[in-house]
Amino acid sequence: MGRIISIANQKGGVGKTTTAVNLAASLAAAERRCLLVDCDPQGNATTGAGVSRASLRAGLYEVLVDSLNPGKAVVETCMNGLHVLGATGDMVGAEVEMASMEGKEFLLKRALNGLKEGYEFIIIDCPPSLGFLTINALTAANSVLVPLQCEYYALEGLSQLLRTVKAVKKRLNPFLALEGILLTMYDIRNNLAHQVAQDVRSHFSDKVLSTVIPRNVKLSEAPSHGKPVILYDIGCRGAQSYLALAQELIKRKDSG
């Protein structure tokens, strides 16, 4: 039964897409069938996984707004065991259209119900906002993974995000758990990163995932080649850290 994990943080540029694409690919590499859902109109997760947005006949927009059968929008990727439900250009208009639909917060949850059987993990990439698309992703998810860039502005937004997660848990999804806070772009030479990491660990202790993602230029180069980093350069520190993250989450799931 698919475990649905949403990758969310309204702060921009913290590594949500990089985490969604590379975690999904690392789970597939560990032979856990995985579906990557791109819930961001920017469509970065779609391209980062090597799927050409222009070639998609249908994507999440058609599933949410036109009630297309989600199975018809899922495509394969260059990796065995990794499928993508992508974001086409239409997604830019999705939030406005969804706002007036019946049961607007549950559209994604309902769409994924039919797909859960076929995957062990479903990973959802969210846009940098707390609008309808992110609310839909939190309502559909078993848990939320929060990438946190080790920078000052990123720390500022964390309490707002955790308040929103609590509100969604209370009103829309009582099963929503915090999978954890993932420290990203961690540069050991940078004092600020140490300070932010210490701050977060002292406030949120056991909620901080033990895997830390280092700043690694290969992670930002891989998307320009349309590949997850484990296919671009499996030996680099970026790839190794996402493979470790996948193992950490698999152990949690298997031990229930």
Added chain:
Amino acid sequence: MGRIISIANQKGGVGKTTTAVNLAASLAAAERRCLLVDCDPQGNATTGAGVSRASLRAGLYEVLVDSLNPGKAVVETCMNGLHVLGATGDMVGAEVEMASMEGKEFLLKRALNGLKEGYEFIIIDCPPSLGFLTINALTAANSVLVPLQCEYYALEGLSQLLRTVKAVKKRLNPFLALEGILLTMYDIRNNLAHQVAQDVRSHFSDKVLSTVIPRNVKLSEAPSHGKPVILYDIGCRGAQSYLALAQELIKRKDSG
């Protein structure tokens, strides 16, 4: 008469807030009175300019949604000639409330009309989305400055943003011009940055501003001290690049 420049890009984490705060401070240092408007519910520009969000009696939310006189929400900062119209916690609900208001795209334009006389520049920081708040900022502005991180995903979103700017110019603000594309977080050691910069210069040639902002850790440290970078460490490359940007924009304005 105040020239209104919106700092916009729906891609997250590209340096919008860092540019808004440090450009506004650099303009004030050049004795051009400047108002910084925080149109992002995250409120990073408010804190980055040294204003405590909790201490604000009123902010942009009260001005847009409750029709408060904007002059009553403007506060001074630790720098002469730099004022802030900040974002309080209520801003999280602004977009939903504005969606049902009369003339919803013109709310910010109308609010700033009364303030333009008192400043030579008004700089507006936008959230990482193309929703109502960003549309309001583009409708109120004389021009839009687009910070572009020299990374692959950031390049992907540029054409969508420029389409939105054209659409706003056609339907809501015929005077809207592109101030320019500002290359940010430019790391000369990084091949990808060179490639992206070359790509952008070949596609957009004269629209790329001559000032380039280098990656510089002082720029990410300054906000944790509640100061624009020119007050934190004026000699660093980050501060020098924003002082140069201010000069580039002043020359353009003065030569009309």
